Amino acid sequence: MEAQKKLTRAEQKALRPIQILDAAFEEFVRCGFAGTRVEDIADRVGVTKGTVYVYFETKEALFEAMINHFSVPFQQLLAITESLSGSVTERLTSILGLLYDQIAEDRTTRELTRLVIAEGHRFPDLIDRHHDQFIEPVTAKVDALIVEGVASGEFREVPVEFSDIVVAPILTTTVLRLIFDDRRVPTPNKEAFLRVYFDLLFNGLLTKPR
Amino acid sequence: MEAQKKLTRAEQKALRPIQILDAAFEEFVRCGFAGTRVEDIADRVGVTKGTVYVYFETKEALFEAMINHFSVPFQQLLAITESLSGSVTERLTSILGLLYDQIAEDRTTRELTRLVIAEGHRFPDLIDRHHDQFIEPVTAKVDALIVEGVASGEFREVPVEFSDIVVAPILTTTVLRLIFDDRRVPTPNKEAFLRVYFDLLFNGLLTKPR
Amino acid sequence: MEAQKKLTRAEQKALRPIQILDAAFEEFVRCGFAGTRVEDIADRVGVTKGTVYVYFETKEALFEAMINHFSVPFQQLLAITESLSGSVTERLTSILGLLYDQIAEDRTTRELTRLVIAEGHRFPDLIDRHHDQFIEPVTAKVDALIVEGVASGEFREVPVEFSDIVVAPILTTTVLRLIFDDRRVPTPNKEAFLRVYFDLLFNGLLTKPR
Amino acid sequence: MEAQKKLTRAEQKALRPIQILDAAFEEFVRCGFAGTRVEDIADRVGVTKGTVYVYFETKEALFEAMINHFSVPFQQLLAITESLSGSVTERLTSILGLLYDQIAEDRTTRELTRLVIAEGHRFPDLIDRHHDQFIEPVTAKVDALIVEGVASGEFREVPVEFSDIVVAPILTTTVLRLIFDDRRVPTPNKEAFLRVYFDLLFNGLLTKPR
DNA sequence: CATGAATGAGGCTTCATTCAT
DNA sequence: TATGAATGAAGCCTCATTCAT
Structure with missing residues (x-):
């Protein structure tokens, strides 16, 4: 929180998708695709569900993007x-x-x-x-x-x-x-x-x- | 099919739970625990959802029973x-x-x-x-x-x-x-x-x- | 309520879709397709949202069925x-x-x-x-x-x-x-x-x- | 397009609300009030959602203003x-x-x-x-x-x-x-x-x- | 003015579970 | 036992709206 406040909007924005992908990795690993709740991913980043959907069209797209990101x-x-x-x-x-x-x-x-x-x-x-x-x-x-x-x-x-x-x-x-x-x-x-x-x-x- | 028709009703009924476990195996393997629908298991056996719950208290219990059955x-x-x-x-x-x-x-x-x-x-x-x-x-x-x-x-x-x-x-x-x-x-x-x-x-x- | 309790299950079941179609007519007329909430239709019948989906796959299908019913x-x-x-x-x-x-x-x-x-x-x-x-x-x-x-x-x-x-x-x-x-x-x-x-x-x- | 390029910035800005009203007309006609998305109206003008809210307080206010404009x-x-x-x-x-x-x-x-x-x-x-x-x-x-x-x-x-x-x-x-x-x-x-x-x-x- | 990231309420839909028959 | 209608909690996703830049 402290550290993040110093970031500019632009920096935040560039970071968001990666934060989400990181969080998605943890949750998908923990619960599998079907068992993971998009809201839990959002919570992990400290944003709301809606924010996840700003960056990824669907849960499925997020899953695939996450795999690509870590591969x-x-x-x-x-x-x-x-x-x-x-x-x-x-x-x-x-x-x-x-x-x-x-x-x-x-x-x-x-x-x-x-x-x-x-x-x-x-x-x-x-x-x-x-x-x-x-x-x-x-x-x-x-x-x-x-x-x-x-x-x-x-x-x-x-x-x-x-x-x-x-x-x-x-x-x-x-x-x-x-x-x-x-x-x-x-x-x-x-x-x-x-x-x-x-x-x-x-x-x-x-x-x-x- | 042929063989089953010769079974007595009592034998049929003793078979039910095993049929359900078999079907559960296939579905859980196909979709994972969270992704599997109890109804799909029932459909595979040719019964309705309710019947599954006659034999198994919850989806989780069914999963565990299935694992035990096949182990x-x-x-x-x-x-x-x-x-x-x-x-x-x-x-x-x-x-x-x-x-x-x-x-x-x-x-x-x-x-x-x-x-x-x-x-x-x-x-x-x-x-x-x-x-x-x-x-x-x-x-x-x-x-x-x-x-x-x-x-x-x-x-x-x-x-x-x-x-x-x-x-x-x-x-x-x-x-x-x-x-x-x-x-x-x-x-x-x-x-x-x-x-x-x-x-x-x-x-x-x-x-x-x- | 009084009257309905006398109905058998089978009669209830035959009635349900029509009750839902009637309720759907009123709500769709009142609010249009996009403005209507499936829950309001259900409330009108005295059932829950889920029940509507037992009989009609989607809101759209319900709308079309309703039109056919009244045409x-x-x-x-x-x-x-x-x-x-x-x-x-x-x-x-x-x-x-x-x-x-x-x-x-x-x-x-x-x-x-x-x-x-x-x-x-x-x-x-x-x-x-x-x-x-x-x-x-x-x-x-x-x-x-x-x-x-x-x-x-x-x-x-x-x-x-x-x-x-x-x-x-x-x-x-x-x-x-x-x-x-x-x-x-x-x-x-x-x-x-x-x-x-x-x-x-x-x-x-x-x-x-x- | 040709004509618009010759407009001064001030004229451009005076035009904005009218462009939005025109776009709103098309979208509300196409989808009705409830079915229309503010974003689609903005897209039609080539601006973002936020801009629409600079000129009109709510979707409802925009709808009413649009009606008045065309009446x-x-x-x-x-x-x-x-x-x-x-x-x-x-x-x-x-x-x-x-x-x-x-x-x-x-x-x-x-x-x-x-x-x-x-x-x-x-x-x-x-x-x-x-x-x-x-x-x-x-x-x-x-x-x-x-x-x-x-x-x-x-x-x-x-x-x-x-x-x-x-x-x-x-x-x-x-x-x-x-x-x-x-x-x-x-x-x-x-x-x-x-x-x-x-x-x-x-x-x-x-x-x-x- | 304009942006667009973020919000969060709310709608559609699914599905595990229950229960009267 | 078996059914299947009904439930309701919960999940995915949308979108009107806000606000810092």
């Missing part, structure tokens, strides 16, 4: 992966570590995943976006590295197109945190988790490989 | 695992194969997972049940096998308490199917998937283990 | 006109007298005319119905009689297709009553009005016809 | 009628011709009539104005001419106070155009219409007057 910061990660150097193992390790930060540790991405799972039925665009911006790029990147590793002799001859399996522990952590959120199942320690994850991924369980 | 058949799987014999590797393979059938391939369990993720917030019991009946037993079983494998020298010295990583590809397949349902991302071929999964799990990616 | 009893009049006998003058007189009763004196038809004028823009069907059921049949009938009168020599050679002029005093009375409703402009005495109307229609104003 | 030009016609000369028949013919132009052919008067019929309930002043400025003067004038015609022997002994009947074809044309607006029922050709109208009015239908 951006994945591009950066993909850019970083291009600049990596070192052995394939090193690069794959780096990428999976970054993915862990992005998908499992970042609350926003995590909750976005919840919404994709919960509301995908009613928002097919949501699924397409999610696929094109998240799943496909990651899959492509990991696949490419595996191919490279196999070609260079660093990796064994494993069939490609199953990069899901490689990435699986990350998505699984995300989902378990979504479900239990530190309740019942503790959030794993990142360092320890990655150590075991990579150890298993690269070396396998067996003492003597077949 | 049963996991016990069997756990029982089977007790009767397995062979090396630890063989037994782990068997169990993971069964889990794949149960979690990734079985539509009911899959959709139950969706509901846990989507509605867990508002139904804490749901999460507790899910933990006690699904996660904990599986985790315990897999952990026990790993401990056994390490003790017997069959497995390398891997830290326990990370059985999530071992099971991850199964849950990941489940979640990807929930999201994409054969749209955009094809459902993997079971045999091929398991082959790669087990190959990676036991042997790791590297040609020469560190 | 019926015009057919009878047209039937009567077929059975008339006597000179053309006598028959025309009879018909115009009946029309006066139907259009100018009958409150329902009068108010329906108000709605056609006021709401026709937004309900094009309304105008088509009104044309097909009211205007066209009357016009055709009057035209036919004039043609017959001219043919028989009873009437002067007047151009046809201007039966509007013949009927005009009736519609004008309707409209003036709609506007002033006994306020400012008194409702004319029917007998006196018809006498002058017919005198003028048949004989004209001039002492010595041209 | 003026009838005085002129009445003035003209004073200066006519010739036989009563000639003068009556002239007056009815002018009335036809004013009431049936002039879109503004026609739509004003629609508003009187549609909104009169909620704006009693509207009805009073309409009576005092339109109905009463016309009625008085026509009545006076009939009295004069009867006195001079030009007209038959018809009862006075039924000038409505004489004017009816004009109002009827107005109303039919309001309802059908060239849809379904074609607008009559003015010359032909007036010829038949006057022929009937002065000579009546019958070959041999009674």
Whole structure:
């Protein structure tokens, strides 16, 4: 309140939609699309229902705008992966570590995943976006590295197109945190988790490989 | 239809609540808790709203009863695992194969997972049940096998308490199917998937283990 | 209340939609389509808003159903006109007298005319119905009689297709009553009005016809 | 557009309220009082809602101001009628011709009539104005001419106070155009219409007057 | 004057729930 | 048991109106 009073009208106006989108994120995550009341979103911002409708035509439009707003910061990660150097193992390790930060540790991405799972039925665009911006790029990147590793002799001859399996522990952590959120199942320690994850991924369980 | 006509009236009536639970499953899966209309459930059974309330006090009670109804058949799987014999590797393979059938391939369990993720917030019991009946037993079983494998020298010295990583590809397949349902991302071929999964799990990616 | 309690459920149910249509007529006439509150219609019947929506999907559907409900009893009049006998003058007189009763004196038809004028823009069907059921049949009938009168020599050679002029005093009375409703402009005495109307229609104003 | 660009800012501002009244006329005619949105009126002028409220306190005040604005030009016609000369028949013919132009052919008067019929309930002043400025003067004038015609022997002994009947074809044309607006029922050709109208009015239908 | 963000009362509509039959 | 008419609370959305800039 104090801080906001110093803002000019113009600044306020530019801020409003973002404030609303932030509030919408929290409420939609908490209650799902159907369960969320537009008034609760407004309350969170400190405005009235009507104000929300000044910026967004319908609850549905607000939901979609919110998803778009929070779906951006994945591009950066993909850019970083291009600049990596070192052995394939090193690069794959780096990428999976970054993915862990992005998908499992970042609350926003995590909750976005919840919404994709919960509301995908009613928002097919949501699924397409999610696929094109998240799943496909990651899959492509990991696949490419595996191919490279196999070609260079660093990796064994494993069939490609199953990069899901490689990435699986990350998505699984995300989902378990979504479900239990530190309740019942503790959030794993990142360092320890990655150590075991990579150890298993690269070396396998067996003492003597077949 | 044919079969039902032969039922006596008494049998019909004993069937009602189950028909309602089945219909409730479909609708809650399709629309989520808040988005589902009791009337749509009734329509699916071919009765009127009132009838639903003869058997279930509230929509919430119906939701919980539905979850309970569809959460049963996991016990069997756990029982089977007790009767397995062979090396630890063989037994782990068997169990993971069964889990794949149960979690990734079985539509009911899959959709139950969706509901846990989507509605867990508002139904804490749901999460507790899910933990006690699904996660904990599986985790315990897999952990026990790993401990056994390490003790017997069959497995390398891997830290326990990370059985999530071992099971991850199964849950990941489940979640990807929930999201994409054969749209955009094809459902993997079971045999091929398991082959790669087990190959990676036991042997790791590297040609020469560190 | 007293009387209604004796009705069975089934009778009540059959009555409800008609009660609602009656109430809707009064409210829509009083406030127009946009100005009418569904709740006021419900109040008039003694039920709650929800009940109205049990029978009619939307306010718009209710409006249209109401128009249809009150647009019926015009057919009878047209039937009567077929059975008339006597000179053309006598028959025309009879018909115009009946029309006066139907259009100018009958409150329902009068108010329906108000709605056609006021709401026709937004309900094009309304105008088509009104044309097909009211205007066209009357016009055709009057035209036919004039043609017959001219043919028989009873009437002067007047151009046809201007039966509007013949009927005009009736519609004008309707409209003036709609506007002033006994306020400012008194409702004319029917007998006196018809006498002058017919005198003028048949004989004209001039002492010595041209 | 061209013309407006040459206006000084001061002239522009003096124009504003009239532009708003013009826009209000169109919208109120199109949607009625309750159905019209102040914003649509503003849009039509190319300003924002707030501007409308600079000039008019409420939507209701705007409606009334609009009615007043468009109700003026009838005085002129009445003035003209004073200066006519010739036989009563000639003068009556002239007056009815002018009335036809004013009431049936002039879109503004026609739509004003629609508003009187549609909104009169909620704006009693509207009805009073309409009576005092339109109905009463016309009625008085026509009545006076009939009295004069009867006195001079030009007209038959018809009862006075039924000038409505004489004017009816004009109002009827107005109303039919309001309802059908060239849809379904074609607008009559003015010359032909007036010829038949006057022929009937002065000579009546019958070959041999009674 | 003009703006347009914000308000908040109020209308339409939905739907979980009840209850007399 | 089953019905379905009725309820009424509550949600989405609209829009006349205000006011700081």
